[in-house]
Amino acid sequence: xxxxxxxxxxxxxxxxxxxxxxxxxxxxxxxxxxxxxxxxxxxxxxxxxxxxxxxxxxxxxxxxxxxxxxxxxxxxxxxxxxxxxxxxxxxxxxxxxxxxxxxxxxxxxxxxxxxxxxxxxxxxxxxxxxxxxxxxxxxxxxxxxxxxxxxxxxxxxxxxxxxxxxxxxxxxxxxxxxxxxxxxxxxxxxxxxxxxxxxxxxxxxxxxxxxxxxxxxxxxxxxxxxxxxxxxxxxxxxxxxxxxxxxxxxxxxxxxxxxxxxxxxxxxxxxxxxxxxxxxxxxxxxxxxxxxxxxxxxxxxxxxxxxxxxxxxxxxxxxxxxxxxxxxxxxxxxxxxxxxxxxxxxxxxxxxxxxxxxxxxxxxxxxxxxxxxxxxxxxxxxxx
Amino acid sequence: xxxxxxxxxxxxxxxxxxxxxxxxxxxxxxxxxxxxxxxxxxxxxxxxxxxxxxxxxxxxxxxxxxxxxxxxxxxxxxxxxxxxxxxxxxxxxxxxxxxxxxxxxxxxxxxxxxxxxxxxxxxxxxxxxxxxxxxxxxxxxxxxxxxxxxxxxxxxxxxxxxxxxxxxxxxxxxxxxxxxxxxxxxx
Numbered sequence: 001x002x003x004x005x006x007x008x009x010x011x012x013x014x015x016x017x018x019x020x021x022x023x024x025x026x027x028x029x030x031x032x033x034x035x036x037x038x039x040x041x042x043x044x045x046x047x048x049x050x051x052x053x054x055x056x057x058x059x060x061x062x063x064x065x066x067x068x069x070x071x072x073x074x075x076x077x078x079x080x081x082x083x084x085x086x087x088x089x090x091x092x093x094x095x096x097x098x099x100x101x102x103x104x105x106x107x108x109x110x111x112x113x114x115x116x117x118x119x120x121x122x123x124x125x126x127x128x129x130x131x132x133x134x135x136x137x138x139x140x141x142x143x144x145x146x147x148x149x150x151x152x153x154x155x156x157x158x159x160x161x162x163x164x165x166x167x168x169x170x171x172x173x174x175x176x177x178x179x180x181x182x183x184x185x186x187x188x189x190x191x192x193x194x195x196x197x198x199x200x201x202x203x204x205x206x207x208x209x210x211x212x213x214x215x216x217x218x219x220x221x222x223x224x225x226x227x228x229x230x231x232x233x234x235x236x237x238x239x240x241x242x243x244x245x246x247x248x249x250x251x252x253x254x255x256x257x258x259x260x261x262x263x264x265x266x267x268x269x270x271x272x273x274x275x276x277x278x279x280x281x282x283x284x285x286x287x288x289x290x291x292x293x294x295x296x297x298x299x300x301x302x303x304x305x306x307x308x309x310x311x312x313x314x315x316x317x318x319x320x321x322x323x324x325x326x327x328x329x330x331x332x333x334x335x336x337x338x339x340x341x342x343x344x345x346x347x348x349x350x351x352x353x354x355x356x357x358x359x360x361x362x363x364x365x366x367x368x369x370x371x372x373x374x375x376x377x378x379x380x381x382x383x384x
Numbered sequence: 385x386x387x388x389x390x391x392x393x394x395x396x397x398x399x400x401x402x403x404x405x406x407x408x409x410x411x412x413x414x415x416x417x418x419x420x421x422x423x424x425x426x427x428x429x430x431x432x433x434x435x436x437x438x439x440x441x442x443x444x445x446x447x448x449x450x451x452x453x454x455x456x457x458x459x460x461x462x463x464x465x466x467x468x469x470x471x472x473x474x475x476x477x478x479x480x481x482x483x484x485x486x487x488x489x490x491x492x493x494x495x496x497x498x499x500x501x502x503x504x505x506x507x508x509x510x511x512x513x514x515x516x517x518x519x520x521x522x523x524x525x526x527x528x529x530x531x532x533x534x535x536x537x538x539x540x541x542x543x544x545x546x547x548x549x550x551x552x553x554x555x556x557x558x559x560x561x562x563x564x565x566x567x568x569x570x571x
Binding site: 038040041042317363367368371374 | 401408
């Protein structure tokens with residue numbers, strides 16, 4: 001590897017790191033703003049124009065709060081918890097391809113921190129490490145509610161990781177590679193985006209992603225009505241800030257993951273035509289770089305949509321009860337994803353990509369039939 | 385007995401498959417919330433935009449003058465008697481010769497003080513006054529206190545100024561802006 005290549009790589013890593021932090025910061029602002037708008041309010045608008053300085057004010061507040069460690073807490077683990085959460089959250093964005101490639105001179109450098117051929121496995125490993133941050137923090141607090149929250153987080157993440165992995169396997173079967181870049185390249189044309197070939201897998205993956213991020217309707221670990229504050233009850237100051245921040249980074253990473261797995265990453269319709277036009281008019285290298293930049297912008301647009309979707313769902317759906325959560329995970333999502341794998345495999349045997357629509361069609365038919373057969377709900381003659 | 389026609393009978397029936405899938409009702413819910421996202425927000429940006437509170441709002445006290453600009457108060461003390469919070473105190477004085485254009489009655493309030501920390505803005509002083517001398521303005525609020533001194537309002541703050549006459553049913557007062565535009569108000 002050449003020194004310049006290393007330099008550019010390092011630059012890309014730093015930029016991705018910075019962008020991750022920036023987006024996580026402004027996700028907190030966006031969350032409050034979106035929450036406000038969905039509830040017919042305006043949201044924060046006092047700090048700076050449109051309240052844009054609000055995250056900085058929040059961070060300042062966090063830093064100046066008392067950094068409290070309970071007397072009975074296990075001190076080092078107590079500190080380790082938020083560190084782990086933050087670390088794993090930041091690590092996972094390393095393998096996501098943010099764009100095609102940059103060319104300069106004779107070099108071609110992919111817009112990605114590290115290109116490894118097991119990118120999906122890497123993300124899975126790091127994400128499942130993330131639960132340790134919560135578990136360690138909750139256990140070290142030496143508080144019943146924190147421990148309960150931590151246990152809930154651990155069992156929920158383990159349960160949903162299975163369905164998450166199984167829904168991914170269908171995609172891996174279609175691509176034949178664990179590399180995220182290969183998966184994105186596979187979805188070059190619009191109707192080959194995995195959301196069209198794997199509609200059921202997408203829904204399962206999305207649901208599990210919500211559960212993995214501990215977002216509503218699966219935010220039982222920090223369920224304030226039952227568990228005070230969940231695993232971060234005892235945390236204050238920037239340690240709490242790290243936990244909250246890690247959640248938003250996770251949200252960003254899973255949005256990026258979803259858009260590269262199911263929505264074609266940096267691909268967009270007619271991108272080849274755009275690429276050819278740009279290279280034709282502005283020269284091979286500049287044109288290619290500009291086309292890459294457009295792809296990256298498109299990718300970020302997809303990410304932002306999913307971040308918005310995460311928030312939109314949060315302010316729409318109430319939290320599941322714990323048994324409902326477990327039922328949904330084990331009795332619905334896992335069997336469905338296994339069925340999805342089987343049907344996809346059968347389709348691949350005959351080179352048909354769209355076989356999973358069969359499951360969707362069958363389910364819709366069944367649902368319509370069952371609701372048609374159900375006894376009509378009495379129009380409740382209440383005027384007695 | 386029927387209390388409302390919006391009540392729904394609770395039923396414990398088995399859910400159909402469509403209901404068990406959650407997705408249709410989730411989509412319904414998302415549609416409802418996104419509709420609210422684009423709705424006009426009823427928020428009034430308070431310190432910048434103030435809402436018209438109606439002609440019966442009881443705000444800042446004012447000691448009225450009559451049409452010729454003479455103080456109406458005759459220091460009878462009925463307002464102080466009526467005041468449930470005992471916020472009003474006054475010292476009466478006799479009108480001297482040559483002061484006829486300042487005070488309408490032969491006796492007037494040399495000192496008239498309202499303790500704004502005690503006042504509960506009930507408006508009983510206004511009702512008790514036989515001379516229609518004290519009013520609680522509907523168009524102005526007592527500002528928020530920052531310091532402890534200056535809480536007792538004397539005549540300098542209470543007596544109506546000639547360039548700022550107070551009329552209860554002033555229709556011009558209604559012209560307070562009520563709806564902020566989102567772009568400007570968000571600052």
